[in-house]
Amino acid sequence: xxxxxxxxxxxxxxxxxxxxxxxxxxxxxxxxxxxxxxxxxxxxxxxxxxxxxxxxxxxxxxxxxxxxxxxxxxxxxxxxxxxxxxxxxxxxxxxxxxxxxxxxxxxxxxxxxxxxxxxxxxxxxxxxxxxxxxxxxxxxxxxxxxxxxxxxxxxxxxxxxxxxxxxxxxxxxxxxxxxxxxxxxxxxxxxxxxxxxxxxxxxxxxxxxxxxxxxx
Amino acid sequence: xxxxxxxxxxxxxxxxxxxxxxxxxxxxxxxxxxxxxxxxxxxxxxxxxxxxxxxxxxxxxxxxxxxxxxxxxxxxxxxxxxxxxxxxxxxxxxxxxxxxxxxxxxxxxxxxxxxxxxxxxxxxxxxxxxxxxxxxxxxxxxxxxxxxxxxxxxxxxxxxxxxxxxxxxxxxxxxxxxxxxxxxxxxxxxxxxxxxxxxxxxxxxxxxxxxxxxxxxxxxxxxxxxxxxxxxxxxxxxxxxxxxxxxxxxxxxxxxxxxxxxxxxxxxxxxxxxxxxxxxxxxxxxxxxxxxxxxxxxxxxxxxxxxxxxxxxxxxxxxxxxxxxxxxxxxxxxxxxxxxxxxxxxxxxxxxxxxxxxxxxxxxxxxxxxxxxxxxxxxxxxxxxxxxxxxxxxxxxxxxxxxxxxxxxxxxxxxxxxxxxxxxxxx
Numbered sequence: 001x002x003x004x005x006x007x008x009x010x011x012x013x014x015x016x017x018x019x020x021x022x023x024x025x026x027x028x029x030x031x032x033x034x035x036x037x038x039x040x041x042x043x044x045x046x047x048x049x050x051x052x053x054x055x056x057x058x059x060x061x062x063x064x065x066x067x068x069x070x071x072x073x074x075x076x077x078x079x080x081x082x083x084x085x086x087x088x089x090x091x092x093x094x095x096x097x098x099x100x101x102x103x104x105x106x107x108x109x110x111x112x113x114x115x116x117x118x119x120x121x122x123x124x125x126x127x128x129x130x131x132x133x134x135x136x137x138x139x140x141x142x143x144x145x146x147x148x149x150x151x152x153x154x155x156x157x158x159x160x161x162x163x164x165x166x167x168x169x170x171x172x173x174x175x176x177x178x179x180x181x182x183x184x185x186x187x188x189x190x191x192x193x194x195x196x197x198x199x200x201x202x203x204x205x206x207x208x209x210x211x212x213x214x215x216x
Numbered sequence: 217x218x219x220x221x222x223x224x225x226x227x228x229x230x231x232x233x234x235x236x237x238x239x240x241x242x243x244x245x246x247x248x249x250x251x252x253x254x255x256x257x258x259x260x261x262x263x264x265x266x267x268x269x270x271x272x273x274x275x276x277x278x279x280x281x282x283x284x285x286x287x288x289x290x291x292x293x294x295x296x297x298x299x300x301x302x303x304x305x306x307x308x309x310x311x312x313x314x315x316x317x318x319x320x321x322x323x324x325x326x327x328x329x330x331x332x333x334x335x336x337x338x339x340x341x342x343x344x345x346x347x348x349x350x351x352x353x354x355x356x357x358x359x360x361x362x363x364x365x366x367x368x369x370x371x372x373x374x375x376x377x378x379x380x381x382x383x384x385x386x387x388x389x390x391x392x393x394x395x396x397x398x399x400x401x402x403x404x405x406x407x408x409x410x411x412x413x414x415x416x417x418x419x420x421x422x423x424x425x426x427x428x429x430x431x432x433x434x435x436x437x438x439x440x441x442x443x444x445x446x447x448x449x450x451x452x453x454x455x456x457x458x459x460x461x462x463x464x465x466x467x468x469x470x471x472x473x474x475x476x477x478x479x480x481x482x483x484x485x486x487x488x489x490x491x492x493x494x495x496x497x498x499x500x501x502x503x504x505x506x507x508x509x510x511x512x513x514x515x516x517x518x519x520x521x522x523x524x525x526x527x528x529x530x531x532x533x534x535x536x537x538x539x540x541x542x543x544x545x546x547x548x549x550x551x552x553x554x555x556x557x558x559x560x561x562x563x564x565x566x567x568x569x570x571x572x573x574x575x576x577x578x579x580x581x582x583x584x585x586x587x588x589x590x591x592x593x594x595x596x597x598x599x600x601x602x603x604x605x606x607x608x609x610x611x612x613x614x615x616x617x618x619x620x621x622x623x624x625x626x627x628x629x630x631x632x633x634x635x636x637x638x639x640x641x642x643x
Contacts, residue, residue, distance in 0.1 A: 048246050048250075052242055053242065070241040070242075070244065077249055078249070078252070081252070141227065141230075142231070145223065164223070166228065208223040209223065
């Protein structure tokens with residue numbers, strides 16, 4: 001049940017104050033979508049409260065520790081507010097929003113890759129993490145993982161992160177990436193092989209992986 | 217769970233730990249989203265659509281203003297080969313021997329036959345209004361929004377947009393003739409009332425005083441002749457007819473139910489020459505051209521209008537016999553038409569003026585009056601009938617007719633003659 005903020009509960013009844021108070025947004029996604037479509041300000045906040053944490057986590061999984069995550073998080077919800085009319089199935093709100101987040105993250109990675117190309121620097125000389133502020137307490141394994149992911153194809157990187165770091169089911173990964181199940185399986189197979197190959201150069205990752213020849 | 221899942225779980229746990237300590241960023245996003253105005257939540261694509269719509273509306277309005285500005289420019293009318301510019305209210309008369317073209321800036325053109333008269337009543341941005349006082353004009357109106365043309369022809373009105381036709385108006389005889397070659401038009405006024413729509417290939421003869429008009433179908437000559445020929449067969453011998461050899465009738469073959477296919481022979485090509493001259497008012501030259509091609513053969517192949525034109529050409533050339541031949545042929549082949557009645561009147565005048573055959577003349581005038589009792593020439597026909605019968609020696613009948621004439625037309629052109637007849641009869 002959606003909780004009413006304490007400050008609002010203290011405002012009293014409409015009859016006493018003479019003001020019109022907005023009712024709390026309903027629990028189901030369908031009701032939330034209808035509230036968003038009606039343009040209620042409270043619906044936007046409720047929408048973020050419901051999915052903000054999940055979307056931020058997804059962006060973390062795909063991009064790693066990154067200073068742009070805050071901006072990307074806002075972009076995802078602004079895009080969702082603007083295109084909520086295109087949502088045909090309100091009960092698919094969650095997967096629809098995750099799809100937006102994946103596309104935003106993918107676009108961010110591609111933008112950085114284009115910028116890297118323009119500077120005529122090989123990709124291996126400019127790992128993404130080097131340009132970002134990484135908390136000191138981040139482990140070597142996490143840094144090495146995203147260094148490897150930064151050298152992979154974007155689509156394979158995204159699929160890998162969703163499947164193995166976020167722990168999504170195959171069908172959820174396929175929906176989030178907007179491709180078929182068989183496509184995501186092939187993509188993940190290629191991603192595994194690529195990740196293992198690149199991870200073999202990092203001792204910290206070798207400890208975690210069964211890098212046996214011929215075993216994917 | 218394989219090694220990749222284990223590594224991923226390890227990475228995820230570490231990320232979640234970091235996220236748990238750094239919640240300020242998420243709260244900032246929440247505050248910014250809460251403060252967003254509703255319209256700003258719309259997508260960039262929507263804004264682009266709005267911008268594109270705005271640009272297109274602005275372009276449309278600009279074009280409309282431009283078009284309106286262009287439309288406000290009135291038409292220009294150029295007269296003759298010298299391209300002299302005419303103004304509203306100008307009166308125009310074509311020379312006696314050649315036609316006079318009038319060209320409008322919107323593409324419309326009016327070719328005035330010799331001695332035709334017209335007046336430019338209006339030159340607006342949407343078209344022109346021209347009054348045809350007398351004569352014959354060939355009109356070609358281009359199909360454009362600003363190419364409307366209003367023609368006032370005596371008591372008749374013609375409204376056209378995109379068509380080609382010729383119209384002739386004789387105010388003395390109260391004769392209105394219109395032949396529509398292309399497109400559609402609407403003729404109104406007098407016998408046509410509020411409006412009568414004509415289509416390509418139709419021709420109309422109208423008289424306001426007699427209150428009647430004849431509409432003839434068939435833009436194709438062959439089809440018209442067949443229809444007329446069948447009419448001749450059905451109504452043969454109903455009126456006095458001059459002897460005419462059967463062989464002189466046009467031999468028209470047709471296949472099926474459609475009109476006969478028009479195949480021009482060398483004689484027909486020559487016919488086009490004399491017709492063009494006649495349409496230009498050069499009747500003597502037209503007659504000479506028809507004679508060169510064989511007047512009788514041209515008559516045999518001519519339709520009603522062409523026979524009337526051949527008779528006119530012969531009349532102005534002073535060839536009374538040829539004129540009579542054309543008129544008799546016209547009556548035999550196209551009976552019960554207004555042209556046939558007019559031919560009877562002309563034959564009466566011809567017998568009276570050229571041959572002095574007053575008895576025959578009287579008979580032709582009587583035929584005209586029988587066929588068109590309220591026709592445009594009925595007053596003249598009754599007057600000339602009195603004159604012919606009087607000269608033929610039947611004074612008693614002439615006096616009776618004179619009394620009737622004075623009763624109906626006390627100030628008519630033959631009123632003096634009628635009075636004289638009645639006065640001489642009194643003791």
